[in-house]
Amino acid sequence: MQINLKGTELELTPALKVYVESKLGSLAKFIKQFEKEGETEMRVEIARTTRHHHRGPSVFRAEANLRLPGRVLRANQDDADARAAIDKVKDKLQLEIEKYKTRLEKRSRGQK
Template structure:
């Protein structure tokens, strides 16, 4: 998993970088192939904003979140991304699942 974190008119401190990596590392457990995550952190007064684009096999997912502070925004973002990835995986499994043939003909 590759996580790229950058700030929009905001300096990314090592503490913020580590926090983003620790929160988004759990997304890696859903895939065998490597995934790429780009995270953008910004301050839009009065909110702190976090946006992420995740490149997974077959799709690009995007989520954004806002919070009172940057850590809260990152927490909400991680939860949203987790739900998006689970939804994506369910769609893929439904797509490739064998269809049941009815015996009542």
């Protein structure tokens, strides 16, 4: 799985890049069956939504789009810490992958 990383209003440090690749790269084990069918790609954007901490608790936003053959799964999260937002996006995306795999299994068994 290829991971493309983009920072908006935020400089992506090497440590943050490694953190994103290790956290979101761990999802590769859940999508092995899709890699056989075609290319899988994940696009991740980490953005600073505001420079003022007084405007609310959400300062950073993490978004991830996982392109599978025939489907795009998406997750996003706002948080006060960029790493916490990445962790929550990973959890949401893992849940979306599990839902999609369950839907495919039911379809192949003839259930709705």
